Amino acid sequence: MDPHLLRTFVAVARSASFSTAARELGYTQSAVSQQIAALEADLGVPLLRRRPVTPTDAGQRLLEHATPILLRLDAARADIRRVSGAPPAHLRAGASPLADTGGLTEALVAVRRAMPRVSAGLSVLGRDAVVTGVARGELDVGLVDGVTAPSDPLRLVEVGTLSTAVVSTGPLVVALPASHPLASRTALRLGDLADAGWIDAPDAAIPLGQLRAVARGDGFRAGFRYDGAERSVLLALVAAGAGLALLPGSVVRDRPDLAAVPLAAPALTHRTELVHGSLTEPAAALTALLSTAGRRTGPGTTTA
Template sequence: MDPHLLRTFVSVARHGSFSAAARELGYTQSAVSQHVAALESDIGAPLLGRRPVAPTRVDARLLEHAEPLLLRLDAARADLERLAAAPPARLVLGAAPLALTPRVAAALAAVRRTRPHGAVTVRVLGRAAVVRGVAAADLDLGLVDGAAAPTDPLRLPDVGPVTASGVGEEEPLALALPAGHPLARAHGAAGPRGVGPGLAGPRLADLADAYWIDAPDIAVPLPQLRAATGADGYRAAVRYDGTDAGGLLALVAAGHGLALLPRRVPAGAPDVATVPLAEPRLAHRVEAVRAGPAAREGLPRLFLDAVGA
């Protein structure tokens, strides 16, 4: 299958419109229709019902294959371009919101001291977007975070030839909940005015029926909670698609649900308490993501050395 035809098909399917796909790709609407017709001829099956544009069962299956294939092609092209590129005098760093730890900030300061005229850009993105950006060479380096058993690596999306390594020490996780929540009183929570008596916290499996805030780019994602305990539940009362931890903590304080976060994040937040988990043993981990030889030269290499990745 011709990747150009696949790319046109994916754009039409995503927009549900031949004209919108033509605008996105810079083609005429007639050319888009010809691309889809050529793909239909190659596959031997009709695609994208017309008037209105509606997906077929074949479309859905083709999309499952097409999007990862196109992402892989973009990553391969970017990898080859890196081989021919000069050592970068810039650093475009993509970071998940909670991957910007004090250690990372100190490493960026060290890079700027060493190369004061180098251009440094930090983009705060969702976790999956960081990995995709590195694979496609939109980012020189990435920083992702997540929960893992102590010393275990994070599981990254399979989007191309990227590698990851740990950054600094792993950090404890804690349950963030309203300061007046019964669990906060029962387990001697740390609150905005200091640390409680440190009583043993609850087991994560015992909280499967509680309401949670689904904040996949900040808190530990709910599917990971289910996987860690083997328990169903962990229902989302509210979904939070932002990358601002302050907005998430405001929802926690207002009683919309619980969230599992690095212990430092809720510290000092008004009306939010933290409780450690008794089990399972999970820690917050940050990893640097890179692809190709460019990360071994220039400002990216200085940053990796400074952060210890």
């Protein structure tokens, strides 16, 4: 199966448009149509319905396979480039919105001063986007956060060979309005909140899908959706009564309109991990600084 044809198929299926995919890939619409036809001839089944453009059952199954296949190919290409010995001109770091980035900005500036010919940059992205960005070589290092049992690693999107290291761990709290009936509790059990109203904020709070997974239940339905990544906006929504949110304890501080009730059960922790592939010289310097910085952290937080 030709990966170029596979990449074209993914672009058409995702955009639901031959013309949009053609613009995205830099092809003519006719070339895209020919590539899809060639892939369908190779597999012996139709993959796309034309009006409207939607995957067939076979196309949907191929799409599920295609995404990790193409990501692994991109990761392999990026890894080869990283070990090729070419002198890097950029140091690009990424972080998910709730990742513990204490020390990262200082480390980036320190590397930039030590290597003035290397430009540095930082992007705040969704959790999966950080990991896939590192795998594809779009980012040199990433800080990604998530919820896990104290002894378990984070469950990251599968992208091949990447190295990870724990940067910090800390407690989780349920954020709710100060006037909420549960605000005076000393602790809350996650299972008791399955039927509460939650804010679905996949990038600004712990995703509701993770809550359902750890609680092994079908509750945790959203009463409000927030697609941004600004913590201040999320906290304002919680304070206004839009719903509850599960957050790292360090996020909910100095807000008299909010209560932060510790999570008693199950035993979960918020963890930030450093993710990287083969390291260039600037990226290696950055990771060394992050591992030896001895960062100051909030109560109940530990650093590697």
